[in-house]
Amino acid sequence: MAIQTLLHKAKGLLLPLVLLAAWEWASRQGASAAYVFVSLATMFQTLLHLASSGELWLHLHTSLARTLTGLAMGASIGIAVGTLMAQSRVAERLIGPLYHSIRQVPLLGLIPLLGLWVGNGNSAKLLVIALAAFYPTVLNTSEGIRQVETRFREVGHMLTLGRTQTFLKILLPAALPSIVTGISHALAFSWLACMGGELLFSAGPGLGSMLLNGEVTGQMDQVLLAVVLIALLAQGMNALFNRLARLLVRGRST
């Protein structure tokens, strides 16, 4: 049994190992190939160099802080707007059409416009990230609140709760799972938006800028490192958030 699972894992490792070996082999086929296929040793050295010089931490810290700030802004406004849209039919009819039409524009397509309006500094990037976080939270919050069962609302009615109390004690806890799902989508989107924003508003530190610098100067090792880091961080943040969310939702539902 143990051997079986071990064999299964070994089969899964075969292809990556073959690919890595092919990569390593290709990196030794002359200078032009080494431009694209950077040898693994070089990559490791670049990683050490970037880490020891502190450059890597600066990029990491800037991108993460930026994403979380933008996420906090976008998600909190998104939850507020989503609540408003679920609670008031007038607000829904006024905001809904605008929301759905602006949402059609691909986020990266908005970047030139935002660039003209707010420049290419930190605020422009924050705006892109906040927008990316805003869309899914609005949708999930309003859907979540709207789908709260009527019997829960009736309980609030029987207890003669006020509007605020109904919202805080009944609607919000019942819609929490949906809101949390919205925030987890928002986290993934805002991380991507942060990368896109840093790539296209090329100014200041950040992992996206590290990517762009690597591309412009033709340093494949730097680009590859940045891509791997971005993917790992996306996974890490997602796992961390899911764990936190499970705690939060479970604590509420019991």
Add this chain to the structure above:
Amino acid sequence: MRTALQSTYTPSVAPKAAPPAASFAAATPVRPVPQLVETPAPSTGAPRKSLVERWLASRWSGWLSPVLFLVLWSTATYLEWMPEQILVSPLQVLETGWEMTLSGELWENLGVSLYRLFAGFGIGSIAGLVFGVLLGLSSSLRAYVEPTFNVLRQLPTVALIPLFILVFGIGETFKVFIVIKATFFVVGLAVHDAVRAMSSRYAEVAQIYCFTRWQVIRSIVLPSIIPATLTGVRIALSRAWMVLVGAELLAAESGLGQMMELGRQMFRLDIVMLGVVLTGVIGFSLDRGFRWLERHLMRWKRS
């Protein structure tokens, strides 16, 4: 205006006080007056629809805020609340669009972008379909390939744009490949999941009929995965469109994204706005088109 107002109020006070206004009073409806006085009284009894209720019930209620938005936008530009580099009028955007249509510039950029999108999307979705079916059906292939597929799937496409530029150069190849990447993994995963979720009863039926592998794929697998595949393909298409616009913004000699980037560098807000509106309209129509296709292909399910 004043006479009309007077005429609506005068009848109850002094009907014969203003003889010249009498002709106006005959022309203008006098009925609103008693209604206005009476409204507070019946509100306790019969549920009279308020103005807001009536607006909510009307068919055009959804159009109010976009129209208000356009009016506000036009007013802001007309009264020059902001400099022209910050805000141009919607009319100016339309005019620029018309000019660029006439000069053929717009069609060229649009055509190039759509060509890239559909070339990459076509290759990516067909490859994803084939790969997903094979991966879903063969457990031995899954053992070898699935972990690698899952790792590569996690690489964010936006972040891969610089990598692809370094590998493929900034020509057409890189843009088509980035679209293929954006499409392949989404479609492949959707198809794989759909194949795995297939009921085992289908496989038993195939066994009874002694189907060959190809027959199984053609008459059992493919029809049963259509719904999930179409959804996956639709999501892939909208992602691919966003990634393509991003790639064109970063490095291109033509295309909608490049048009916007040039507009930004020349501070031509009208061109940028035109580009934003167009990318939105294209994204929207692609999505709607695919939803329609889904419904059309799935119409047997409803009946």
